[in-house]
Amino acid sequence: MTPTNPAAPTATGAAAPAVLRVRGVTKSFGGAAALKGVDLDLFPGEVHALMGMNGAGKSTLVQVLAGVHQADGGTVEVDGRPQSALSVRKARRLGISFVPQRRELAMGLTVAENVLLGDLPTRGRTVRWKAVRAEAAAALAGLGIDIAVDRTAGTLTVAEQTMVEVAREVRRGGRVLILDEPTACLSAKDAHRIRALVRRLRDEGVAIVYISHYIDEVMAVADRVTVLRDGTLVRSAPAAEMDAAALVRSMVGRDVVSTRPGRPAPKDESGLTIRGLTHGRAVQDFTVQVRKGEIVAVLGPAGDAQSRLFDLLSGRRRPDAGEVHVDGRRVPLGRVRASLAGGLRCVTGDRRALGLVAGLSLDENLMMASDRFARRRLHRRGELARRAAPLRDDYGVVALTGNPPVGSLSGGNQQKVLLGKWLETDPVVCFLEDPTNGVDVAAMADIHTLVDDLASRGVAVLLASSSAEEVMRLADRVVVVSAGRTVAEHDIDAITRDELVATALGGQPQ
Numbered sequence: 001m002t003p004t005n006p007a008a009p010t011a012t013g014a015a016a017p018a019v020l021r022v023r024g025v026t027k028s029f030g031g032a033a034a035l036k037g038v039d040l041d042l043f044p045g046e047v048h049a050l051m052g053m054n055g056a057g058k059s060t061l062v063q064v065l066a067g068v069h070q071a072d073g074g075t076v077e078v079d080g081r082p083q084s085a086l087s088v089r090k091a092r093r094l095g096i097s098f099v100p101q102r103r104e105l106a107m108g109l110t111v112a113e114n115v116l117l118g119d120l121p122t123r124g125r126t127v128r129w130k131a132v133r134a135e136a137a138a139a140l141a142g143l144g145i146d147i148a149v150d151r152t153a154g155t156l157t158v159a160e161q162t163m164v165e166v167a168r169e170v171r172r173g174g175r176v177l178i179l180d181e182p183t184a185c186l187s188a189k190d191a192h193r194i195r196a197l198v199r200r201l202r203d204e205g206v207a208i209v210y211i212s213h214y215i216d217e218v219m220a221v222a223d224r225v226t227v228l229r230d231g232t233l234v235r236s237a238p239a240a241e242m243d244a245a246a247l248v249r250s251m252v253g254r255d256v257v258s259t260r261p262g263r264p265a266p267k268d269e270s271g272l273t274i275r276g277l278t279h280g281r282a283v284q285d286f287t288v289q290v291r292k293g294e295i296v297a298v299l300g301p302a303g304d305a306q307s308r309l310f311d312l313l314s315g316r317r318r319p320d321a322g323e324v325h326v327d328g329r330r331v332p333l334g335r336v337r338a339s340l341a342g343g344l345r346c347v348t349g350d351r352r353a354l355g356l357v358a359g360l361s362l363d364e365n366l367m368m369a370s371d372r373f374a375r376r377r378l379h380r381r382g383e384l385a386r387r388a389a390p391l392r393d394d395y396g397v398v399a400l401t402g403n404p405p406v407g408s409l410s411g412g413n414q415q416k417v418l419l420g421k422w423l424e425t426d427p428v429v430c431f432l433e434d435p436t437n438g439v440d441v442a443a444m445a446d447i448h449t450l451v452d453d454l455a456s457r458g459v460a461v462l463l464a465s466s467s468a469e470e471v472m473r474l475a476d477r478v479v480v481v482s483a484g485r486t487v488a489e490h491d492i493d494a495i496t497r498d499e500l501v502a503t504a505l506g507g508q509p510q
């Protein structure tokens with residue numbers, strides 16, 4: 001099981017010694033083991049995918065390598081030299097760079113300032129701003145990234161933010177680049193740009209650790225794949241020796257099939273009617289009708305129109321124009337309370353910032369929405385656990401220890417808590433923004449079944465998704481949005497996946 005080869009061929013075919021060699025790394029949190037003796041060899045000029053189900057230990061392992069967590073046991077060698085007690089600073093000095101799931105740019109600063117953060121060129125005590133711009137522009141151009149250096153980081157798309165972070169890390173001398181789900185929630189086009197950048201860095205000799213839940217993507221980009229399950233390495237092999245089904249089996253321990261079920265036909269009554277909804281440039285004249293029991297998808301890059309739709313439908317923001325009707329009744333806009341009272345349940349795509357309260361426990365988060373509707377204020381601890389238990393089961397939420405803070409759960413488990421929290425509160429209409437963001441293949445299949453059940457119960461579902469596969473799997477109809485405007489609308493059985501991707505990329509299907 002342990003990868004024993006001391007050297008592996010690089011993309012150029014030459015043998016090179018491992019830049020990073022990990023042996024028997026263990027790590028526990030509160031007495032529960034997240035890593036149980038993991039080995040990993042990483043070679044220059046390879047894309048090494050790290051795969052596994054939610055909670056398998058991928059993020060913990062890379063955080064040990066990046067010095068964020070200290071391992072309890074085992075060894076890490078960089079260029080053949082054992083490193084004890086890696087800190088973030090030490091890891092960085094050794095050329096190990098980490099781009100975490102959540103982007104970490106200073107959003108108020110410019111792209112140039114972010115690329116050179118911590119290393120601004122100065123003369124005496126004055127920053128040489130011209131040099132800042134020139135050096136940042138050169139760093140970006142050197143990687144083929146076309147982003148103006150004067151733009152404020154906050155105005156960048158998620159894909160652009162990722163590229164700027166990668167440029168910063170490469171400029172700092174990163175020889176090992178760890179990317180934790182760099183394409184989660186990106187449109188097909190943006191994900192393609194990120195993968196092109198990864199291949200380019202690989203060809204320049206950078207060793208890349210690539211965490212992703214997208215099997216097709218891993219098969220396309222990875223040279224080697226290591227699979228973790230329950231904190232243990234179950235397989236490490238060249239990607240060419242694996243196929244998608246075998247990969248799923250080694251991650252999950254069984255086959256996973258997620259096929260479109262025969263759902264009852266939608267009712268004739270409208271569950272949700274949106275007319276002329278407009279907010280700035282993000283959403284322009286958006287009109288859609290969703291019948292009870294129907295799933296209508298809004299396909300477009302995550303982030304812009306989709307999060308704005310979340311803001312408008314949930315009442316967080318008031319639109320410039322437009323009307324929303326739920327079950328035939330007009331819902332006052334711009335007030336969260338009115339949106340909830342109207343029967344709308346909106347599940348955000350930004351679970352960390354908007355969806356969950358990180359400091360509260362798993363069970364408290366899971367029951368928070370139901371308790372709000374029941375106007376329940378006081379909890380006895382045992383009672384909370386008793387009420388939350390069936391929901392944990394139904395939504396397949398798994399924690400290492402009893403009832404930890406929700407923020408310590410793996411990404412996929414957090415996503416299940418978020419869905420459980422809202423879907424159990426008698427919705428008339430659900431707006432779901434990228435509901436399988438960051439979840440593993442098995443959880444993805446589970447969540448798709450939950451959404452099917454929701455529609456079968458007669459709920460009108462508006463699904464914002466950046467994944468054509470997900471839209472094909474779930475939706476009855478699809479609305480394609482680009483730059484805030486609807487550019488196409490199709491019945492799902494009247495369009496193929498490839499035509500859908502082509503439309504989303506800007507062209508009209510023939």
Ligand SMILES: Nc1ncnc2c1ncn2[C@@H]1O[C@H](COP(=O)(O)OP(=O)(O)OP(=O)(O)O)[C@@H](O)[C@H]1O
Nearest residue numbers: 029034054055056057058059060408409410411412
């Ligand atoms: N700081 C922490 N405190 C307590 N438990 C933690 C902490 N960090 C991780 N864990 C637990 O360790 C296990 C491994 O988590 P990890 O985040 O490494 O999984 P993962 O494979 O990256 O999952 P995902 O695909 O969902 O991101 C999980 O059960 C998680 O709840």
